[in-house]
Amino acid sequence: MAVTQQEIESRLWDAADELRVAMPEAQYSSVMFPLMFWKYLSDTWEHHHQEFLADNEGLDDLSPEEAHEIEFRDYQSFEIPFIHPGTVRERRASWSSILATVTQPGxxxxxxxxxxxxxxxxxxxxxxxxxxxxxxxDEVLPEEVLAAVMQAMDRTPRMHEGNMSHDVLGGAYEYLLKRFSDGAGTRAGQFFTPREVVELIVEVLDPKNFESVYDPTCGSGGMLIASANLLKARGGRGYTLKLRGQESVPDTAGVARMNLFMHNLTQFQIEVGDTLKDPRFKKPDGSVAQFDVIVANPPFSSKWKPWTQDPRAIGGVAPQSAADWAFVQHMIASMHPKKGRAGVVLPHGVLFRGGQEAAIRQRVLDDDLLEAVIGLPANLFYSTSIPTCILVFRAPGTKIEERRDGVLFLDASTRFIKGKNRNVLTEEDIADVVTAYHSNFDPDGNPVDPDGDEGLAARFVPTTAIAANGYDLNIGRYIKQAEAKQEDLGSLIDAYNVARAERQKTEQHMLAVLADAGIEGLSE
Incomplete structure (x- = not known):
């Protein structure tokens, strides 16, 4: 019987809930993801092991070494070895083998x-x-709690391709990511970017079959996975994408690797390290590697140690107090020269702050690298409630003719619905932004086919006009905010006076009735 998404998610959360007696919800991910992935590997290995045994019943004359060679070559894609081999404690390092010992010490x-x-x-x-x-x-997680978590997780269906699809399995993993992010509050920002923001960036950049996709601050790998999912949804082959990511937190990098495996994406490489200080993807000559599509949600305005000499520092070096433009410079350096494009989420300060950031901004605009600025609503992220924006870049000389020597401004700041912990962009909102992004514009920079009264405010602005404003990219300079419908003040005053007179007349009548009934003492 097919396993439903709701069933596996419910069982997994029951397992996570066993941790409530030992640690705050913000720490659940450090336990649940390794256990879940271990069970997935074990269930998958044992499923293929049973297939091997069924297909080779007549090969009893094989030595253990020969049998292992055939199984690993033809049936398995990874090894589940033994622990404590050659001792009385020898056992397979599999989920089921260790689960059988949950009542034993150690x-x-x-x-x-x-x-x-x-x-x-x-x-x-x-x-x-x-x-x-x-x-x-045991000092961090008492053994009885670990045993309870494992026993609860074992009640989930077998996690192998013969029992559930990778769509279901990957969806369950993302479900836990979302739940843990809801519980972790601002700490969730280090590994989780809201799905709708990821989808919007990927929709705009539009990855193609066999392209490379790179995230220099990959967190849990959501942007890389979304790239493959979008390509698959459009009839492409998501598995052909060469996915690359770097993450500074080792445990979070592990979460990303597990996430990619559970989505059946194996053409990936996740490296650990500080991308600005030590980029791990390089060419043979030592320069940073270049990719077709680059996506990122770097930590907002984080402090960093500025470069002294680095070829990535076009236009100058970002200030120590905010690494935002340094991440942009790294992404620009990482764009493939013929078809590279990049999308990054950043705070609005990058659009107008002065000093060194202004100098970098000027260079980027003079080189015609910035294609679009998309204003997002406030309170979309777990890590901050401030409004943010998406900047879209194209490799030098690769913009389409109509977008050269200018920047497209889109204002989606009012497009959201309120959620429990944060605001949310709907599928309709994402579609409207993408439609506006692909719109044509008249010589005055206005959309040729505006999407009615409910459409997004959008305008294409020549670089010369931006330069005249001191290279300030503040969206409000170029797009008039939709004016709220205002009632005529005189009409409002007249309506108030009429309502007030009616209320006073009603109160006087009520007081008179009460007085006739002998009820006194109520003041007017």
């Missing part, structure tokens, strides 16, 4: 040994995948 140590053994046996795929694993210590 559960955390066996779990840790199993995860480490899987990493060691599969260095090309799973090196450093499971993170620091501090939660396997």
């Amino acid at each position: 559960l955390g140590k066996r779990v840790r040994a199993s995860l480490q053994a899987i990493e060691t046996a599969n260095p090309d795929k799973f090196s450093r995948l499971f993170g620091a694993m501090t939660w396997t210590s």
Whole structure:
């Protein structure tokens, strides 16, 4: 029987809920994602192991070594090795094997040994995948709680392709990401970008089959996955994308790797390190590698150690107090020279702050690299309530003719619905932004076919006009905000006076009735 999305999500949350007695919800992800991925690997390995046994019943004369070689070559894509081999404690480092020992002392140590053994046996795929694993210590997570989590998670259906699709499995992983982000509040910003913001950036950049997609601050990998999902939804082959990401937090990088695997995306490489200080993707000559599509939601206005000499620093070096433009400079340097495009989410301050940032902004505009500025609503993100914007860049000389020597401004700041913890862009909002982005504009910069009264405010502004404003990109300078419908003040006063007179007349009548009934003492 097919496994429903709701069923697996409900069971997984039941398992996560067992952690409530041991740690705050903000820390659940450090335990749940490694356990979930371990179960997925184990269920998948055991599923293929049973297929191997069924297909090779007549090969009893094979030695254990020969059988292992055939199985790993023809049936398995990774290894689940043994822990404590050659001792009385020898057992497979699989979920089911360790689950059978949950009542025995030392559960955390066996779990840790199993995860480490899987990493060691599969260095090309799973090196450093499971993170620091501090939660396997009894001091951090009591063994009885770990046992309860594992027993609850074991009630989820088998996590292999014969039992559930990767769409369901990946959706369940994203469900937990979302739930943990809701509970983690501002701390969630380090690994989770709201799905609708990711979808908007990817829709605008429009990745194609066999292209490379790079996220220099990849968090949990959501933007890379969304790129593949969009391509698949449009009839393309998402699995052909070469996905690359860098993340400064090792445990979060592990979350990204697990996320990609669970979405059945294997053409990826996630590196750990500070992208500004130590970019890990490079060409043989030492310069940064270049990609077709670049997406990012870097930490907003974070402090950093400015470059002293770096070829990425076009126009100058961003100030120590805010690395926003440094991330942009890195993304520009990383764009493929013939078809590179980039989309990044940043705070509005990047549009108008002065000093070194203004000098960088001028260089970027003079080189005609900035294609669009999209204003987003406030309170979209877990990490901040401030309004943000998306900047879209194109490699030098690759803009279409109609977009050269100018910038497209779109204002979507009023397009949202209120959610429990934050505002949300709807699918209709995303579609309207994408439609406006692809619009044609008349010589005055106005949309040729504006989308009615409910359409987005949009305008194409020549670089010369922006230069005349001191290279200020503040959206309000170029788009008149939709004026709120205002009632005539005189009409409002007249209506108030009529209502007030009617209320006074009603009160006087009521007081008279009460007085006739002998009820006194009510003041007018």
